[in-house]
Amino acid sequence: MSDETKTAELTALQAALAAEHAAVYGYGVVGGRIGRQRQSEARAAYDAHRARRDALTRDVRDLGGQPAAASAAYALPFPVPDAAAAVRLAARLEERMAGVYADLVRATTGDRRGSAAGALREAAVRAVRWSGESVAFPGLAERSSGEETGAAGATPSASASVSP
Template sequence: MRAPDTARNARPAGAAGAVAPATPAPGAGGGLDTALAAEHAAVYAYGVLAARAEGALRSTMAAAFTAHRARRDRLRAMIIERGGTPAEPDASYRLPAVPSTPDQVVELAVSVERGVTAAYLEAVASGDPAVRRMAALAMQECVVRAYGLRPEIETFPGMPAPASPSPAPTPAPSPPS
């Protein structure tokens, strides 16, 4: 994958440290291109994650790989049906780190799911009801997969985290009387 300072920025919104999909090429629009770029990156990432995991975690990573590959293929078909040209995946993508422990595999997988969730936001706003439905279901699947790996939910999955509130001021001690 190319470095983040190139014309094809690869980091999905709201997914710091996640595998970075390439910026989508012109296709059918309506958010499908952005979602496809994220799915290409997710397929790559889960291939690496499945290879780095063992036992039940490997099965979970393989199932996510299969799910993202199916979603990617459906997005490609939708873009073609709408007269667009789907972008091809990059030859490789930069991972923030190559996971070597089960915890690192889970961390990267959760980050990937959050990034893909964010990538579908534009498609959820599409004027096409079929695109909206597909995108909403894809986001739901990503959130469920992430929750299954780490049972916590972002404030609003797919949206940037709110700014941290300023610490409350503490009253100055009153002078002795």
């Protein structure tokens, strides 16, 4: 692998790792606001993102990088005062993750590309489950809307808490 290819792959892995940190944080908020009927779905998504985060941490280290650390807190894209807003946040998180994993698919090869494609598929399926809507090309919808709010729909914040 050339140094240029390795650098591009490491950059994409770090972006995916940072997005997974934000998604884990976001699902912490979702879990605190979601209704009982969807708590197990939120917990499963939270666990899936934690597992992906841990795998990405290993991948970054395997390429000789220092894994990006999680921020203390993240600014959410909108207030999340109730279960309906929690569902919208979960859908937004998954849509953003699909975009990040689409970038990772482009930047990687071999097993990492296969893993990134699987993560893209999983994020797209979860996004449909949360939103009830699908897109033709998951991971590309964000780019056409002109939104620039961060990879997982949340941006790092210096505060340790989120006020809805």
